[in-house]
Amino acid sequence: MKQTSTVGKSNKTVLVLLILGLSTIIFPLYMTVVIAFKQPSEMTNSISGILSLPKVWSLQNFREAMEVTDFWNSLKNSLLISGLTVGLSILIHSLMGYTLGRNKSNKFYNFVYLFIVSGMFVPFAILMMPLAKQTAEMGLANWFGVILLYVVFYMPMNIMLYSGYLTNIPLALEEAARVDGASTWLTYWKIIFPIMKPMHATVAVITALAVWNDVMTPLIIMAGSSENTLPLAQLNFQSQFGTNYNLAFASYLLSLIPILVFYLICQKQILNGVVNGAVK
Amino acid sequence: MKRKGLRSLALAVGLTSLAPAVWGCASTSDGKIEVEIVQYKPEAANYFKTVEDAFNASHDDIHLTISSPNDAMAILKTRFIREDYPDIIGIGGDINYSYFVDADILADISGYEGMQNVNEGYLEIAEALELVPTEGTYILPYAANAAGILYNREMFEEHGWQIPETWDEMLALCDEISAEGILPFYFGFKDTWTCLAPWNAMAVELAPADTTKQVNKGQTTFTKEYGELAEKYMALLPYGPDDPFAYNYNDACTAFARGESAMYPIGSYAAPQILSVNPDLKMDSFVMPASDEKESRTLNSGIDLGFCVTEACENKEAAYEVLNFLYQDDTLQKYIDAQTSVPCKKGSFTLPAILDGMSEFIASGNMTDYQDHYYPSEMSVDALLQTFLIEQDKDAFLKNFDTSWQRYNRDIIRMVQDYEAAHGSAE
Amino acid sequence: MTKHENERKRTFLLITIPILALFICFNTIPLIRGAMYSFTNSRGFGSHDWVGLRNYIDLFSDARVGKSYLFTIKLAIVTTIVVNVLSLILALGLNSKIRAKGFFRGAYFLPNILGALVVGYIFNYFFTYIVPALADMTGMQGLSSSILSSPNKAWIGVMIVCAWQAIAMNTIIYISGLQTVPEDVYEAGGLDGATGWKQFKHLTFPLIIPFFSINMVLCVKNFLMVFDQIIALTKGGPAQSTESISYLIYNNGMSGGQFGFQSANAVVFFIVIVVISVAQMKFSSSKEEQL
Numbered sequence: 001m002k003q004t005s006t007v008g009k010s011n012k013t014v015l016v017l018l019i020l021g022l023s024t025i026i027f028p029l030y031m032t033v034v035i036a037f038k039q040p041s042e043m044t045n046s047i048s049g050i051l052s053l054p055k056v057w058s059l060q061n062f063r064e065a066m067e068v069t070d071f072w073n074s075l076k077n078s079l080l081i082s083g084l085t086v087g088l089s090i091l092i093h094s095l096m097g098y099t100l101g102r103n104k105s106n107k108f109y110n111f112v113y114l115f116i117v118s119g120m121f122v123p124f125a126i127l128m129m130p131l132a133k134q135t136a137e138m139g140l141a142n143w144f145g146v147i148l149l150y151v152v153f154y155m156p157m158n159i160m161l162y163s164g165y166l167t168n169i170p171l172a173l174e175e176a177a178r179v180d181g182a183s184t185w186l187t188y189w190k191i192i193f194p195i196m197k198p199m200h201a202t203v204a205v206i207t208a209l210a211v212w213n214d215v216m217t218p219l220i221i222m223a224g225s226s227e228n229t230l231p232l233a234q235l236n237f238q239s240q241f242g243t244n245y246n247l248a249f250a251s252y253l254l255s256l257i258p259i260l261v262f263y264l265i266c267q268k269q270i271l272n273g274v275v276n277g278a279v280k
Numbered sequence: 281m282k283r284k285g286l287r288s289l290a291l292a293v294g295l296t297s298l299a300p301a302v303w304g305c306a307s308t309s310d311g312k313i314e315v316e317i318v319q320y321k322p323e324a325a326n327y328f329k330t331v332e333d334a335f336n337a338s339h340d341d342i343h344l345t346i347s348s349p350n351d352a353m354a355i356l357k358t359r360f361i362r363e364d365y366p367d368i369i370g371i372g373g374d375i376n377y378s379y380f381v382d383a384d385i386l387a388d389i390s391g392y393e394g395m396q397n398v399n400e401g402y403l404e405i406a407e408a409l410e411l412v413p414t415e416g417t418y419i420l421p422y423a424a425n426a427a428g429i430l431y432n433r434e435m436f437e438e439h440g441w442q443i444p445e446t447w448d449e450m451l452a453l454c455d456e457i458s459a460e461g462i463l464p465f466y467f468g469f470k471d472t473w474t475c476l477a478p479w480n481a482m483a484v485e486l487a488p489a490d491t492t493k494q495v496n497k498g499q500t501t502f503t504k505e506y507g508e509l510a511e512k513y514m515a516l517l518p519y520g521p522d523d524p525f526a527y528n529y530n531d532a533c534t535a536f537a538r539g540e541s542a543m544y545p546i547g548s549y550a551a552p553q554i555l556s557v558n559p560d561l562k563m564d565s566f567v568m569p570a571s572d573e574k575e576s577r578t579l580n581s582g583i584d585l586g587f588c589v590t591e592a593c594e595n596k597e598a599a600y601e602v603l604n605f606l607y608q609d610d611t612l613q614k615y616i617d618a619q620t621s622v623p624c625k626k627g628s629f630t631l632p633a634i635l636d637g638m639s640e641f642i643a644s645g646n647m648t649d650y651q652d653h654y655y656p657s658e659m660s661v662d663a664l665l666q667t668f669l670i671e672q673d674k675d676a677f678l679k680n681f682d683t684s685w686q687r688y689n690r691d692i693i694r695m696v697q698d699y700e701a702a703h704g705s706a707e
Numbered sequence: 708m709t710k711h712e713n714e715r716k717r718t719f720l721l722i723t724i725p726i727l728a729l730f731i732c733f734n735t736i737p738l739i740r741g742a743m744y745s746f747t748n749s750r751g752f753g754s755h756d757w758v759g760l761r762n763y764i765d766l767f768s769d770a771r772v773g774k775s776y777l778f779t780i781k782l783a784i785v786t787t788i789v790v791n792v793l794s795l796i797l798a799l800g801l802n803s804k805i806r807a808k809g810f811f812r813g814a815y816f817l818p819n820i821l822g823a824l825v826v827g828y829i830f831n832y833f834f835t836y837i838v839p840a841l842a843d844m845t846g847m848q849g850l851s852s853s854i855l856s857s858p859n860k861a862w863i864g865v866m867i868v869c870a871w872q873a874i875a876m877n878t879i880i881y882i883s884g885l886q887t888v889p890e891d892v893y894e895a896g897g898l899d900g901a902t903g904w905k906q907f908k909h910l911t912f913p914l915i916i917p918f919f920s921i922n923m924v925l926c927v928k929n930f931l932m933v934f935d936q937i938i939a940l941t942k943g944g945p946a947q948s949t950e951s952i953s954y955l956i957y958n959n960g961m962s963g964g965q966f967g968f969q970s971a972n973a974v975v976f977f978i979v980i981v982v983i984s985v986a987q988m989k990f991s992s993s994k995e996e997q998l
Binding site for chain 1: 711714715718719722723726727729730732733734735736737738740741742744751797800801803804805806809811812813814815816817818819820821822823824825826828829830832833836837840871876879880882883886887914917918920921924925928932952953956957960961966969970973974976977980981984985988
């Protein structure tokens with residue numbers, strides 16, 4: 001009885017703190033929304049001016065932004081690239097993370113682990129030129145090449161995440177299956193892969209977000225093709241000598257929605273602490 | 281000799297490359313010749329879209345594609361490395377152009393007849409941009425920009441202020457404006473590149489146009505040539521906002537558009553951004569006076585956009601046909617109206633009203649190229665200038681300028697000196 | 708048993724080889740090809756000459772490069788600490804039994820999805836106009852001018868924005884770590900009277916150490932390679948005080964004509980981060996074993 005009351009009290013404190021912290025997010029978001037609805041002629045440098053509500057709430061900026069970015073087509077490309085990258089990442093990286101995570105005592109696998117993880121630290125600038133050349137030589141200067149590169153780029157981080165997660169999954173689970181005569185391959189897909197669901201969701205969110213916002217890879221790999229992703233299309237709003245912030249902000253708000261929905265779906269999965277049940 | 285060897289090397293690489301994406305001037309399935317332009321001014325994308333449509337509507341034999349990507353330089357460089365050349369590239373007359381000429385990427389288009397219509401001043405500017413003198417011409421100058429001082433015309437008329445023609449008049453005007461409680465200048469020095477605008481505008485009068493070339497030949501130093509310039513630049517600072525390094529280009533454009541300052545030292549390219557904030561603003565421009573001689577004033581103007589045909593373009597005639605179309609008077613006029621720029625073609629054009637105060641310089645061809653078109657971008661002269669303006673240490677700045685110059689231009693200096701040794705100082 | 712062992716070994720090898728091959732093809736080989744440029748004076752296109760070790764010798768005498776290393780390392784250390792402390796607290800908060808959990812989790816995730824242009828604009832505005840105005844109202848002299856215009860203080864602005872954006876991701880990783888802590892651990896702990904800080908220190912934290920070390924490695928790596936926030940916020944200024952290493956490599960190597968030299972910089976930088984991170988991982992795995 002006593003314990004429950006202290007829990008209730010601390011939860012209230014937590015709630016208050018969380019609400020306070022939220023102001024650091026609400027404020028920038030408010031500015032983004034307000035600017036997205038304003039006209040360029042409503043932009044000022046004075047604080048009251050920038051915080052004021054737009055004179056007219058019109059969807060004109062959004063309509064125009066969708067036109068400039070060829071929204072539906074760019075969205076389709078972005079969804080295609082992000083979706084396939086996430087799918088492939090979950091399949092390939094979890095498998096590799098499992099293999100490397102379960103063999104940490106083996107010198108060879110430990111080396112492979114460090115070798116791949118160190119790939120995370122390669123500055124992208126040094127890869128740009130050779131990759132642009134290599135993908136063109138291999139006929140991969142297209143969206144498929146971009147996906148392939150993403151699968152490689154995010155491999156180090158995801159493998160690290162998966163093999164980190166594995167340390168908390170008892171070996172006993174696999175051994176039980178093995179006694180029943182199941183092969184390692186089957187045991188993985190039947191038992192380990194489903195258990196790692198919260199990690200899949202985490203990896204999905206992190207990878208999807210990185211891919212969704214990335215400009216550089218499609219810029220240099222797909223340069224010269226007429227296909228655009230959303231971030232590429234959004235570059236149209238800015239140049240050194242003039243940026244239409246109103247259209248740009250409207251466009252960013254639009255492209256924020258799909259990824260936010262995706263996150264909200266995934267975070268439910270992150271919360272499914274499957275391991276807990278399984279251990280018992 | 282060296283060039284020829286390189287060219288055959290490039291050819292060999294091109295032949296052995298498996299790249300399926302070599303586009304060239306290949307014919308499409310419907311028998312049309314494909315011409316592709318990549319141009320580097322994304323702000324002019326709409327204009328080029330209409331040009332593309334108009335061209336394709338009037339030509340049955342050639343199909344034109346124009347792309348106006350953001351960060352076009354990164355795109356061009358990555359495409360060059362995979363031997364995937366557009367037929368025509370639209371770039372500015374700056375150090376990248378110099379590098380492209382040096383790398384034998386661009387074709388000599390001195391045989392193109394449209395060259396005769398180019399304003400000689402801009403041809404000379406293009407010529408001067410070559411790292412070492414060459415025989416050919418590699419760019420068709422299209423439009424130029426001009427930098428000086430933009431001013432709020434209504435404010436000037438209201439107070440009866442006169443356009444200054446000498447440095448002293450300029451300072452006197454600033455004092456007069458301050459006395460009225462108005463800020464003379466707005467600066468957006470948080471964006472380092474804007475530090476170059478007043479610098480360039482004064483440099484054309486105070487330093488020789490070929491300063492950098494003289495330094496490369498070892499004939500002078502920046503400490504010698506830029507001393508007065510640096511001092512005068514510092515003298516302008518008190519007439520700007522208290523903390524100019526807090527504001528970026530966009531802030532400064534907004535502030536000037538809202539009448540928070542009487543003048544704004546920036547190029548004509550800023551006009552669309554300013555007018556987007558305040559479409560009713562009446563503004564004009566004048567040439568920045570930097571010395572006490574009225575006659576020594578010269579307009580800071582350089583090639584903002586020019587078209588180069590690449591060496592790899594297979595069908596030069598088709599490319600020239602595209603250039604002809606772009607260079608028609610009415611096509612060019614539309615560009616000038618949209619981008620508030622100066623035509624590089626001879627003939628009568630209607631200049632944007634914002635350039636009224638500069639028109640006599642443009643008409644008489646009294647123009648000098650931007651000094652910064654000769655600065656290698658990796659030296660970040662804009663950042664050096666910003667540091668100088670913050671720390672206000674002229675001697676340290678100039679000394680740093682000289683040592684950095686030698687450091688960043690080592691290979692070019694060696695090339696120039698080899699050339700000099702081979703050709704003698706015939707100039 | 709041995710048959711099973713062999714089957715297991717073979718499966719692991721069959722998984723590893725193709726994936727490793729893919730990785731080498733699109734990471735290792737381009738890296739080696741890129742590193743070759745570090746021995747040339749290439750501008751990134753056109754012809755180039757071999758210059759031997761000149762770029763590497765230059766690198767160690769280049770004041771600008773040295774300054775960028777100092778700035779980047781300072782930024783990485785401070786931001787890593789700030790981000791990990793805050794996101795661990797946030798993860799504990801979001802993982803506790805509170806109302807509107809889904810809403811809070813969604814809201815705190817937002818900073819991560821706002822694009823660089825938006826973040827740059829808003830924080831520029833915030834530091835340039837709003838903070839000084841607030842400082843004037845409250846009479847705080849030190850903040851009455853924009854911190855982004857001061858060469859000594861601009862890095863703090865960069866730090867704040869980096870932390871603001873990074874906290875969301877680290878929190879997610881911590882939350883998924885907290886999910887692996889079984890309820891019965893707390894129940895057992897509750898019997899021993901462990902609550903609050905004690906419970907965290909002795910029960911929760913040891914169990915999420917793998918996630919802590921992942922976050923540390925990711926943070927250090929991300930902030931050492933900081934690029935987007937620099938472009939959005941300061942572009943290396945004022946007075947070149949916030950030029951990060953990645954910024955220099957990209958700006959001078961890709962946009963500028965220093966491709967060969969910056970490739971050398973990238974190679975050295977790569978080695979530096981690998982050494983730091985391997986040391987970090989070794990350290991934290993030894994900690995894991997202790998517990």
